[in-house]
Amino acid sequence: MIEAHIQKLRARDHLSREEEEAIRGLVGSVIEVPADKTLVRHGEQLNQSLLLVSGWLARAKDLPSGQRQIAELHVAGDFADLHAFTLKYLDHDVISVTRAEIAIVAHERLTELTERFPHLTRLYWFMTNIDAAIQREWTLSLGRRTAIARMAHLICELNTRLAIVGLVQDNSFEFPLTQVEFGECLGLTSVHVNRTLQELRRRNLIELQNRRVKIFDLEALKSVAQFDDAYLYLDKRGR
Amino acid sequence: MIEAHIQKLRARDHLSREEEEAIRGLVGSVIEVPADKTLVRHGEQLNQSLLLVSGWLARAKDLPSGQRQIAELHVAGDFADLHAFTLKYLDHDVISVTRAEIAIVAHERLTELTERFPHLTRLYWFMTNIDAAIQREWTLSLGRRTAIARMAHLICELNTRLAIVGLVQDNSFEFPLTQVEFGECLGLTSVHVNRTLQELRRRNLIELQNRRVKIFDLEALKSVAQFDDAYLYLDKRGR
DNA sequence: GCAGGAAGCTAACATGGATCAGTTCTCGTG
DNA sequence: CACGAGAACTGATCCATGTTAGCTTCCTGC
Numbered sequence: 001m002i003e004a005h006i007q008k009l010r011a012r013d014h015l016s017r018e019e020e021e022a023i024r025g026l027v028g029s030v031i032e033v034p035a036d037k038t039l040v041r042h043g044e045q046l047n048q049s050l051l052l053v054s055g056w057l058a059r060a061k062d063l064p065s066g067q068r069q070i071a072e073l074h075v076a077g078d079f080a081d082l083h084a085f086t087l088k089y090l091d092h093d094v095i096s097v098t099r100a101e102i103a104i105v106a107h108e109r110l111t112e113l114t115e116r117f118p119h120l121t122r123l124y125w126f127m128t129n130i131d132a133a134i135q136r137e138w139t140l141s142l143g144r145r146t147a148i149a150r151m152a153h154l155i156c157e158l159n160t161r162l163a164i165v166g167l168v169q170d171n172s173f174e175f176p177l178t179q180v181e182f183g184e185c186l187g188l189t190s191v192h193v194n195r196t197l198q199e200l201r202r203r204n205l206i207e208l209q210n211r212r213v214k215i216f217d218l219e220a221l222k223s224v225a226q227f228d229d230a231y232l233y234l235d236k237r238g239r
Numbered sequence: 240m241i242e243a244h245i246q247k248l249r250a251r252d253h254l255s256r257e258e259e260e261a262i263r264g265l266v267g268s269v270i271e272v273p274a275d276k277t278l279v280r281h282g283e284q285l286n287q288s289l290l291l292v293s294g295w296l297a298r299a300k301d302l303p304s305g306q307r308q309i310a311e312l313h314v315a316g317d318f319a320d321l322h323a324f325t326l327k328y329l330d331h332d333v334i335s336v337t338r339a340e341i342a343i344v345a346h347e348r349l350t351e352l353t354e355r356f357p358h359l360t361r362l363y364w365f366m367t368n369i370d371a372a373i374q375r376e377w378t379l380s381l382g383r384r385t386a387i388a389r390m391a392h393l394i395c396e397l398n399t400r401l402a403i404v405g406l407v408q409d410n411s412f413e414f415p416l417t418q419v420e421f422g423e424c425l426g427l428t429s430v431h432v433n434r435t436l437q438e439l440r441r442r443n444l445i446e447l448q449n450r451r452v453k454i455f456d457l458e459a460l461k462s463v464a465q466f467d468d469a470y471l472y473l474d475k476r477g478r
Numbered sequence: 479g480c481a482g483g484a485a486g487c488t489a490a491c492a493t494g495g496a497t498c499a500g501t502t503c504t505c506g507t508g
Numbered sequence: 509c510a511c512g513a514g515a516a517c518t519g520a521t522c523c524a525t526g527t528t529a530g531c532t533t534c535c536t537g538c
Contacts, residue, residue: 043469061379064465069382071375086365086478091372091470115357122353125364126325132371133330135378136310140300142381143308143426147525178485187382192525194487226303230282231330239325386495417515431495433517479538486533493526503516508509 002027002103004077004165005051011164012130013123013239022113022120027051027103033096039080040094046084047107052076055100056176060184061092070185071135073097073158073177077165083128085110098176119239126239133231142187145226147196150186152225155206155213160229171215175208200224241266241342243316243404244290250403251369252362252478261352261359266290266342272335278319279333285323286346291315294339295415299423300331309424310374312336312397312416316404322367324349337415358478365478372470381426384465386435389425391464394445394452399468410454414447439463 002024009015015023030053033039039050039057050057057074059081071092074080080094085107114121134157141150162173179190179197186193200206205221207214215221241263248254254262269292272278278289278296289296296313298320310331313319319333324346353360373396380389401412416424422432439445444460446453454460 059375061375063379063383067383069379071378083368083371086361087368087372087472088476088478091472092375114360118354121360121364122325125360125367128364128371129322129326129367132322132367132374133326135371135374136298136300136331139310139374139378139381140302140308142378144302144306179487180485189526190486191488191527195525198487233326233330237327239327418517419515428496429516430497430518434495437517481538482536484533484535486531488531489529491527494524495522496524497522498520499518501516501518504514506513507511 001030001053002051002077004053005079007165008077009123009127011234011236012126013236019117019120022117026105026109026113028106028109030101030103032099032101035096035098035100037096038093039096039102040084040090042090042093045089046081049082049084049105049107049110050080050094051103051105052078052080053101053103056097057100057102058095058097058181058185059092060095068184069187070181071138072131073185075158075162075165076167079105079124079127082124083131085124097181122239126233130233133233137231138185147186147188147192148199149225150188151182151193151196152200152205152221153227154185155215156218156222156225156227156229157232158213159215159218160232160234164234171218173213174211175213176211240269240292241290241316243292244318246404247316248362248366250473250475251365252475258356258359261356265344265348265352267345267348269340269342271338271340274335274337274339276335277332278335278341279323279329281329281332284328285320288321288323288344288346288349289319289333290342290344291317291319292340292342294341295336296339296341297334297336297420297424298331299334307423308426309420310377311370312424314397314401314404315406318344318363318366321363322370324363336420361478365472369472372472376470377424386425386427386431387438388464389427390421390432390435390439391444391460392466393424394454395457395461395464395466395468396471397452398454398457399471399473403473410457412452413450414452415450 006020052074054076057080059071060068061071062068081090084090141153159168162168167173179193183190183193197208204216206216291313293315296319298310299307300310301307320329323329380392398407401407406412418429418432422429436447443455445455
């Protein structure tokens with residue numbers, strides 16, 4: 001059920017058997033939601049967080065004009081709104097990009113967990129800080145990278161994050177975003193997403209077909225993106 | 240010494256006398272650094288965090304090409320790298336924008352504090368999540384706002400954050416960034432910063448002279464910026 | 479197997495902001 | 509009190525990306 005989540009944690013730190021059990025004990029009910037639903041609305045008071053079991057979610061911020069910026073994408077194993085545990089309400093929405101299975105974790109359970117396991121407290125604090133690091137990298141992309149580098153960078157990021165939870169085979173993974181949604185991540189219009197995608201294709205770096213990305217030349221793609229995975233903190237230093 | 244920091248916390252939650260004492264006990268030495276120094280280098284192993292007493296710091300991310308994006312600005316009362324407590328090393332640099340006084344807090348002290356005060360643990364976790372929310376708002380700015388809205392937004396943000404720690408008088412506050420640095424925050428060139436600043440001036444919204452911003456019409460400025468301070472979490476819900 | 483809608487794609491044209499190449503201002507220093 | 513350096517400012521030009529307005533393809537439901 002939450003194997004992907006355990007894998008994601010294990011990529012960053014050691015877990016004792018007891019800790020793993022405690023984490024599995026967090027999950028209350030598991031629900032299934034359709035694509036394109038707003039699961040959490042900004043400002044709404046929250047007493048639970050969403051642990052994504054399968055499918056994709058996103059953090060979306062909208063401007064009064066209707067323009068949307070996606071601030072982070074979430075895949076299996078991610079807590080989409082763990083930060084709500086301390087924030088109490090969010091400054092963005094959480095939306096489903098695809099149909100998704102979601103394990104509900106009550107904040108009460110998290111309070112108990114954190115009072116029993118200082119180490120897991122630091123570990124989950126750390127996980128919210130990784131989300132912040134990912135958003136910081138997106139900030140750099142939006143501020144300073146060109147459209148093609150930005151797009152290549154996001155694909156490298158997803159490739160790395162999906163590989164951790166076993167969702168990459170042969171440099172290929174499912175990519176369910178429409179070009180409009182892709183643009184909402186990259187700060188681009190769908191027209192320019194289309195053009196940029198074709199340019200990546202033309203350079204024989206990737207292919208995107210039937211909601212699936214295939215990376216032909218990962219090293220070249222990383223170099224276009226100036227991608228360095230350090231910001232994903234894939235090392236076990238003990239937190 | 241760390242009054243500003245206490246004020247900033249008090250803007251978000253209640254602190255008991257005992258908790259306040261414990262927080263004051265965090266501070267080791269206090270140092271003074273000149274402007275334009277790299278205080279923390281990305282990747283470097285850390286066992287302390289920097290609590291800013293006076294002056295401005297920034298989180299900077301550089302591209303191999305030498306282009307720089309500033310991801311957040313820090314003013315008196317901010318922990319510039321509290322996230323290093325769990326991250327162990329950073330994915331960005333911390334630089335001084337001005338001469339600054341900095342209180343050094345050893346991570347050992349923080350570990351002790353968090354094991355003694357679960358409430359303060361949640362509070363500091365919360366504070367790192369506010370930093371993330373600020374960065375998310377910058378992401379929205381960079382992705383979807385025009386240059387003038389972005390600039391207006393940042394000024395509104397600073398106005399709000401500086402007011403909390405008592406650094407705003409008569410809608411006016413010290414603003415020590417050069418136009419180049421301002422552009423590094425906004426994802427703009429200094430040329431365009433200059434022009435955009437003139438446009439804000441021309442519309443009688445603000446004035447920037449002698450390293451000082453004066454806001455003439457805060458409501459109009461907020462409306463240009465589409466500014467809503469919800470993302471700064473200025474309410475006391477008990478964390 | 480056909481209708482309708484969403485997603486993908488395209489071309490022509492518009493524009494916000496970058497780039498380049500300076501000039502002017504300011505202020506600290508000898 | 510002149511000089512030098514950094515910061516502020518400017519004009520001309522360019523170009524990456526947006527905008528508009530389609531057309532095409534692919535599903536999905538009936």
